Amino acid sequence: MPYEPPTHTVERSLRATTGAKIIAGVDEVGRGAWAGPVTVCAAVTGLRRPPEGLTDSKLITPKRRAALAAELETWVTSHALGHASPEEIDDLGMTAALRLAAVRALDGLPVRPDAVILDGKHDYLGVPWRVRTVIKGDQSCVAVAAASVIAKVRRDALMAELGLESAAFEPYAFAENAGYPSPVHKAALHELGPTPFHRLSWAYLDAMPRWRHLKKVRISVEAAALEGGGQLGFDF
Known part of the structure; x- marks a missing residue:
């Protein structure tokens, strides 16, 4: 099914209404995973014509x-990635x-x-950043679509690398599911329990009596997130 290519419409609007010259598209991947970090990419593209076939990463084949x-x-003019580790997700909450x-x-x-x-309708970034939220921005905005693709590919590669760190992690099939729910992932969790890469505040543990005692009750430390300088649990 063909999709309308993303445009620079939002970028042009921001330039015209706010005087912004450098505009970053931001998208995340990993929000719904059981394991691994949540990864965000920020991409600056300018107003150049994007590569052919650019759209939301979920609409593109892996190859x-x-x-x-x-x-x-x-x-892209520039891009950068940021991660929040499973431990940080457990401590802070997803937002x-x-x-x-x-x-x-x-x-x-x-x-x-x-x-x-x-991307999306919720501004999880807030002040002091000047933010424009766009529903399905990863399909309609060039910079957000670029961020979407880069974030997805880089996080998938990271999860595959984590899965290869030890033979003990092979049953979870991180290279195939990137830490998201899947039958193989669920079966490995039931049998072997969570790895150091798993989010321990997630509800999947409620259905696993053998491992339920490991579930974390989150005590919010929002101030730590506002600092933006917390340490990752793994070497991302």
Whole structure:
């Protein structure tokens, strides 16, 4: 099914109404996973014509997505990734963890953006950033679509690497499911329990009597997220 290609309409609107010159598209991946970090990419693209076939990463085949991500990483003006670890997600909750990862990504850009286009309807970034939220921005906005593809490919590769760190992690099939729910992943959890890469505040543990005692009750430390300088649990 063909999709309308993303445009620079939102970027042009922000330039005209706010005077913003450097605009970053921001998208996340890993929000619904049982294991691994939540990853955010910030991408600055300018107003150049994007590579052919750019759209939301979920609408692209894995093979094409990997090739497109490699092309995008040299095509974009700049990009950076930020991660929030499973431990940070457990401690902070997903909204604050998303903000932490997004701030890390934006801080990683060589120049601070004048404005940010955030995929979705909820602004999890907030002040002092100038944010424009766009529902399905990963399909309609060039910068957000680029961020979507790069974030997805980089996080998938990270999860595959984690799965290869030890033979003990092979049953979870991280290379195939990237830490998301799947029959194989669920079966491994029932049999072997969570790894150091799993989120222990997630509800999947409620259905696993053998491992339910490991579930964490989150005590919010929002202030830690606002600092944006917490340490990751793994070497991402």
